[in-house]
Structure formats: C-alpha cells, structure tokens
Amino acid sequence: SQQGEEDPQALSIQEGENATMNCSYKTSINNLQWYRQNSGRGLVHLILIRSNEREKHSGRLRVTLDTSKKSSSLLITASRAADTASYFCATGEGGSEKLVFGKGTKLTVNP
Amino acid sequence: DAGVIQSPRHEVTEMGQEVTLRCKPISGHDYLFWYRQTMMRGLELLIYFNNNVPIDDSGMPEDRFSAKMPNASFSTLKIQPSEPRDSAVYFCASSLASGGPYNEQFFGPGTRLTVL
Numbered sequence: 652s653q654q655g656e657e658d659p660q661a662l663s664i665q666e667g668e669n670a671t672m673n674c675s676y677k678t679s680i681n682n683l684q685w686y687r688q689n690s691g692r693g694l695v696h697l698i699l700i701r702s703n704e705r706e707k708h709s710g711r712l713r714v715t716l717d718t719s720k721k722s723s724s725l726l727i728t729a730s731r732a733a734d735t736a737s738y739f740c741a742t743g744e745g746g747s748e749k750l751v752f753g754k755g756t757k758l759t760v761n762p
Numbered sequence: 763d764a765g766v767i768q769s770p771r772h773e774v775t776e777m778g779q780e781v782t783l784r785c786k787p788i789s790g791h792d793y794l795f796w797y798r799q800t801m802m803r804g805l806e807l808l809i810y811f812n813n814n815v816p817i818d819d820s821g822m823p824e825d826r827f828s829a830k831m832p833n834a835s836f837s838t839l840k841i842q843p844s845e846p847r848d849s850a851v852y853f854c855a856s857s858l859a860s861g862g863p864y865n866e867q868f869f870g871p872g873t874r875l876t877v878l
Contacts, residue, residue: 693869754804
C-alpha cells in the first residue's frame with residue numbers, strides 16, 4: 652500500500668521557474684528519499700533525508716522534512732526542460748531496507 | 763559498472779503462458795528488489811533479497827508469482843500462468859547495505875510485460 656502521497660499529481664511550469672512538490676506520509680519513518688523517473692526509464696535516486704534532519708541541499712535541489720506534520724517537500728530551482736520527469740517520494744521504516752513509494756508528481760518544464 | 767541489467771526489455775505473451783524476467787544487480791550490492799509499476803497502483807514492492815535470501819515477499823500478489831536468487835549476480839521473477847492483469851512494467855533494483863543505513867536503490871531499465 653502507498654505510504655507517501657505526492658501533491659500535486661501534475662505540474663507544468665516554464666523554464667527558469669522553481670518547482671515545488673510535496674509528499675505526505677502516514678506512519679513513522681527513519682528516512683525519506685526522492686527519486687526521478689524519465690519517461691520509459693527506471694527510477695534514479697536524487698536525495699535522501701534522515702528523520703533527524705530538517706533540510707538538505709544537492710545542487711538545484713532542496714528537500715525539507717517535517718516529521719511533526721509527516722510531510723516533505725522537494726524544490727527544484729531554476730528548472731530546465733531536462734527536469735521534465737515524474738518525481739517520487741519513498742519512505743523507509745524501522746530497520747528494513749524496504750522503501751514504500753508514492754504515486755509521483757509529473758513535472759513538465761516548458762522551454 | 764553497467765548498472766542493473768534487466769532482460770527482456772519488452773515481453774508480449776498470451777494468457778496462460780509462463781513468463782520469466784531476469785535481473786543482474788550491480789556487482790557487490792547486498793540487496794535486490796523486484797517492483798511492479800502500473801498506472802492504477804503505482805510502484806509496488808513485490809519481494810526483496812539480502813545476500814540471495816528472500817527477506818520479505820509480502821508484496822507478491824499470489825502463488826502464480828515466484829522469485830529466485832540462485833547467486834549474487836542473478837535473479838528471476840516468474841509468472842505462471844500469466845494473466846492480462848499482470849501487464850505492467852517490472853523493475854529490478856539493487857542497493858549496497860555496507861554504504862551505511864538507509865541506502866539509495868539503483869534501478870534497472872525495467873521490463874514492459876503485456877499479457878494478451
């Protein structure tokens with residue numbers, strides 16, 4: 652069953668704008684990860700944030716985590732057409748390597 | 763490294779036939795995961811292995827599905843008999859546990875299965 656739920660389901664922006672995607676989850680987690688999937692391809696890991704962290708940066712990506720609200724956000728700054736893809740959050744629980752994925756946000760960046 | 767390798771990339775079969783999907787994880791990775799992706803249900807974990815041993819198969823939909831990992835460099839997911847509702851993209855992923863807790867997973871390109 653889905654743990655994370657991304658919002659919005661679809662997002663269309665112009666190149667150069669920022670894109671923000673949100674993820675909400677239900678149970679306690681020990682880490683949350685964001686993945687990108689280009690059309691017809693496998694998922695690619697973007698960033699991991701642990702439950703004791705509040706914010707993390709990687710290049711043009713910024714991830715925040717609010718465990719009290721059980722939510723996370725992914726911000727892509729200065730978006731490019733190449734950022735067009737689906738973005739998934741995945742949550743890890745307990746001592747398991749298992750991840751539970753949301754259904755994703757489909758981002759379209761128009762040139 | 764070539765990354766996670768899956769074969770075939772596309773499979774079209776008829777209902778009732780046996781289907782075998784194959785995966786070669788990244789060399790040295792300890793964990794191997796099989797996922798299924800559909801529009802309706804999203805990405806679902808079917809089963810995962812640690813050091814070739816199945817750890818959690820609670821996501822395997824029914825007895826028609828079976829998975830094996832005979833060695834560290836090869837895994838199969840078998841569906842027998844196949845049904846049209848099994849049509850989906852099946853992904854294999856691997857991860858390196860010794861990289862620390864909560865590790866990223868590396869995904870293969872997927873096998874698109876169509877059951878007619």
